[in-house]
Amino acid sequence: MESPARLQTMLAMFIFLLLQSGREVSSITLTFLKITNGLDHYNNLTLHCLCPAKNSDTGFRSLLPGQDFSFLFQPGDDGNTVWFCNFAWPGSRHYYDVYVPTRDVDCRQCLWMVSDPGPCRFDNVTQSYTICYPWNN
Numbered sequence: 001m002e003s004p005a006r007l008q009t010m011l012a013m014f015i016f017l018l019l020q021s022g023r024e025v026s027s028i029t030l031t032f033l034k035i036t037n038g039l040d041h042y043n044n045l046t047l048h049c050l051c052p053a054k055n056s057d058t059g060f061r062s063l064l065p066g067q068d069f070s071f072l073f074q075p076g077d078d079g080n081t082v083w084f085c086n087f088a089w090p091g092s093r094h095y096y097d098v099y100v101p102t103r104d105v106d107c108r109q110c111l112w113m114v115s116d117p118g119p120c121r122f123d124n125v126t127q128s129y130t131i132c133y134p135w136n137n
């Protein structure tokens with residue numbers, strides 16, 4: 001069992017480290033990104049996603065129709081890091097930039113619905129997935 005004194009020391013150390021890196025901490029604004037499988041429910045198409053990144057790989061995900069996965073990331077130390085994902089389902093394979101700093105500058109929460117013609121981003125104005133772009137390839 002942890003003694004209260006030990007916990008206090010750990011807490012103090014944590015706060016110290018936080019303050020030490022205060023400048024960086026305050027400049028970090030994380031972006032939330034969610035990807036939902038919006039493929040044909042009738043055919044029960046599983047969407048396979050792979051979103052590699054420089055420092056944090058989100059790994060390989062398989063989503064049943066309607067399922068989603070999400071992650072937080074820092075949109076670029078240099079301000080122009082593009083995040084892309086590889087998507088695959090039976091008979092199709094695409095890749096897509098899920099975060100482009102210049103295009104997605106307005107989105108702190110980027111919610112994507114992936115369907116056959118291409119992904120669409122959630123629009124706060126229409127309250128639905130109406131910001132659509134074609135596949136990169």
Ligand SMILES: *[C@@H]1O[C@H](CO)[C@@H](O)[C@H](O)[C@H]1NC(C)=O
Binds near residue numbers: 044046064
């Ligand atoms: C959909 O596909 C998954 C994975 O192949 C399977 O486990 C599930 O039972 C299927 N669901 C339906 C409703 O067919």
Ligand SMILES: *[C@@H]1O[C@H](CO)[C@@H](O)[C@H](O)[C@H]1NC(C)=O
Binds near residue numbers: 106108
């Ligand atoms: C939409 O609204 C949510 C919640 O208020 C906000 O966090 C998000 O940044 C907004 N997204 C855009 C694109 O404005």
